Amino acid sequence: xxxxxxxxxxxxxxxxxxxxxxxxxxxxxxxxxxxxxxxxxxxxxxxxxxxxxxxxxxxxxxxxxxxxxxxxxxxxxxxxxxxxxxxxxxxxxxxxxxxxxxxxxxxxxxxxxxxxxxxxxxxxxxxxxxxxxxxxxxxxxxxxxxxxxxxxxxxxxxxxxxxxxxxxxxxxxxxxxxxxxxxxxxxxxxxxxxxxxxxxxxxxxxxxxxxxxxxxxxxxxxxxxxxxxxxxxxxxxxxxxxxxxxxxxxxxxxxxxxxxxxxxxxxxxxxxxxxxxxxxxxxxxxxxxxxxxxxxxxxxxxxxxxxxxxxxxxxxxxxxxxxxxxxxxxxxxxxxxxxxxxxxxxxxxxxxxxxxxxxxxxxxxxxxxxxxxxxxxxxx
Ligand code: ACO
Numbered sequence: 001x002x003x004x005x006x007x008x009x010x011x012x013x014x015x016x017x018x019x020x021x022x023x024x025x026x027x028x029x030x031x032x033x034x035x036x037x038x039x040x041x042x043x044x045x046x047x048x049x050x051x052x053x054x055x056x057x058x059x060x061x062x063x064x065x066x067x068x069x070x071x072x073x074x075x076x077x078x079x080x081x082x083x084x085x086x087x088x089x090x091x092x093x094x095x096x097x098x099x100x101x102x103x104x105x106x107x108x109x110x111x112x113x114x115x116x117x118x119x120x121x122x123x124x125x126x127x128x129x130x131x132x133x134x135x136x137x138x139x140x141x142x143x144x145x146x147x148x149x150x151x152x153x154x155x156x157x158x159x160x161x162x163x164x165x166x167x168x169x170x171x172x173x174x175x176x177x178x179x180x181x182x183x184x185x186x187x188x189x190x191x192x193x194x195x196x197x198x199x200x201x202x203x204x205x206x207x208x209x210x211x212x213x214x215x216x217x218x219x220x221x222x223x224x225x226x227x228x229x230x231x232x233x234x235x236x237x238x239x240x241x242x243x244x245x246x247x248x249x250x251x252x253x254x255x256x257x258x259x260x261x262x263x264x265x266x267x268x269x270x271x272x273x274x275x276x277x278x279x280x281x282x283x284x285x286x287x288x289x290x291x292x293x294x295x296x297x298x299x300x301x302x303x304x305x306x307x308x309x310x311x312x313x314x315x316x317x318x319x320x321x322x323x324x325x326x327x328x329x330x331x332x333x334x335x336x337x338x339x340x341x342x343x344x345x346x347x348x349x350x351x352x353x354x355x356x357x358x359x360x361x362x363x364x365x366x367x368x369x370x371x372x373x374x375x376x377x378x379x380x
Contacts, residue, residue, distance in 0.1 A: 009364055014264070018359065019199075023056060023347050024188045031268030035188060036060070044275040049158050049183040050074060053130060053343040056188050057123055057350075070127075077131040078152035078161065081110040085139060085149065092144040096137060096335045097220040101213055103136045104129065108209035117207055119350050125208045126346025133342050134158065137335040138165035159183055162339065163326060171326075174286075178279040178322055185272040185315060186337055188344025190265070194218040194225070198345045202352040203359040211349045212342065219338055222259075225316075228333040230259035232320035235295045244298030260317030261303055267310030276318035283325045292321045 010016045025034040033040040036055050043052050047061075054062045054070050062070060080103075087106045091099050108114055111128065113121040131152075139149035142165075150168045153161050159180035163171040171179070189195070197218040198211040219225035238247045251258055263270055284293040300313060316337075323333050 004364060007364055012264075013196075013361070018191070019352075019355070019357075021190065021348070021351055022059065023351065024190045024344070026190050026265055028263070028265035028267055031266060031271045033189070033271045040185060040271050041275075044181050044184055044272075047184060049180050049187070049340070052184045052187050053127075056343045056347050057126065073127050074131050074158060075152075075154050077128040078135055078154075080132060080135050080139065081107070083110065084136070085143075088136065088140050089143055092140060095220075096140055096331050097216060097225075097338070099140045100133070100136055100335050100338060101216040101220075103140070104133070104209060104216060105213045107132060108207065108213075111209065114207065114209070117205065117353060119353065122208050122346065122350050122353065126342060126349075129208070129212060129346070130342040131158070133335075133339045134162045135165065137332060137339060138162065141166065141329070141332060166327065175283070175326060178276070178283060179326070181275050181279065182319060182322060182336070183340035185275050186340030188341070188347065191348075192224065193221075194341065195345060195348045199348055199352045200359045202349040203356060205353075205356070208346065208349050212345050215341075215345045216338055219341070220334055225334040225337045227259045227314070227316035228320035228323070228337065229330045230320075231296075231317055232324050232330050232333065234259055234299075235292055235321065238295050238299070241291060241294040241298045244295055245302045248299055248302040258299065258303060260314055260320075261306070262311045263314045266312065266314065269312040270314040272315035273313045273317055276315070276322055280318045280321045280325075283322060287325050289325065292325065296321060 023036060025037070026032065035043060035052065036059055038047075038055065038061075043055075047055070050071050051062060051067055053074075054067060084103055084106050088099060088103055091102050094102075107129070111125055113125050116122075116125075135149075135152055142149045150165045153164050153170075156164055156170065157176065157180065159182075160171055160176035163169075163176060163179055191199070194215040198215040201211040201214045202208075222230055234247075238244050248258060280296065281293045284290050296318065300317075303311065303313075306312075319337075320330070320333055323336060324330070328336070
């Protein structure tokens with residue numbers, strides 16, 4: 001019998017490698033993130049969400065013709081089946097992440113490739129879901145306020161169309177670009193909790209809709225996707241930059257966590273964070289609300305001593321304020337993360353199928369043994 005002493009227990013699977021990937025490279029110590037060998041900094045500066053999604057899915061940057069075809073494929077999938085809009089109407093009072101999860105699960109019934117788990121079928125489903133996620137999030141937000149959803153626009157990019165579906169206003173190029181950058185930096189991130197969940201589901205040969213639905217559930221928790229929402233709440237509670245230092249001190253004295261700081265993998269600054277930082281500064285000035293940027297920077301200043309312990313800002317720290325300044329309510333922040341993450345979940349599911357092995361780890365049993373069964377009438 002295996003004894004407890006023979007077992008190497010890795011709670012939370014910390015530091016455990018469970019498979020190989022050709023998609024995303026992360027060096028947490030050095031703060032490096034690459035998609036398919038391209039630095040996130042290059043992609044955030046020069047690429048866009050459509051091109052980056054193509055890169056993640058198919059492994060290479062597209063030619064002009066390939067990108068045009070891919071963009072057309074994405075645009076062709078922006079509308080939702082009427083039945084899915086009906087389901088959204090029924091569950092409209094739930095949290096947007098719950099609505100997204102329900103709507104994505106429902107979409108499986110209407111997908112032409114629903115029984116096709118080949119890589120080709122899964123890619124087609126993943127491309128459709130990438131567009132459908134954006135429409136679900138905005139359609140639900142309209143429906144819950146008693147408004148009709150805004151029909152997606154074929155003439156806009158994925159990011160600009162996403163913002164357009166909020167109120168029917170075409171965003172400025174700068175605003176659309178910042179949203180686009182946000183989607184690029186969220187597109188994949190190795191075996192984070194939601195991608196791992198998606199892989200576990202795929203490892204049973206279940207389909208992409210099932211894997212992605214489970215991924216949405218995993219993403220919804222505050223330790224993963226929910227932090228952007230909490231950062232905005234924190235900024236609002238702080239209220240003014242001069243209150244930030246005391247607020248952070250109180251939080252840490254109470255052994256609570258400062259949201260938007262710390263990461264399981266990054267012990268240096270999360271390389272994605274800087275790509276929203278400057279955008280937040282500019283946007284908060286443009287919108288006449290510079291205090292949000294000032295509050296965030298004051299929190300960063302107060303957290304400086306924690307850098308020695310490997311606790312730095314993560315991607316969610318600046319994201320919440322970007323969304324807030326775009327007029328997006330806080331409960332849509334995690335769904336936005338999900339909108340950007342669909343290409344990542346898709347390619348990880350395809351990788352899982354390609355070299356599949358059932359993911360089935362073990363638990364160390366710490367309960368008792370050999371208990372005699374007592375009939376119910378004799379239990380005290
Ligand atoms: N504020 C203050 N202290 C922190 C923070 C934080 N944000 N994060 C970690 N620490 C401290 C912990 O208290 C702990 O201290 P201790 O050793 O004295 O007990 C130590 O750092 C290690 O923390 P763990 O929770 O063990 O680290 P883990 O890798 O499990 O946690 C996590 C990572 C969950 C992200 C954590 O840093 C956290 O809760 N951060 C706040 C929430 C957040 O921003 N989440 C978004 C993550 S990024 C993403 O999903 C896109």
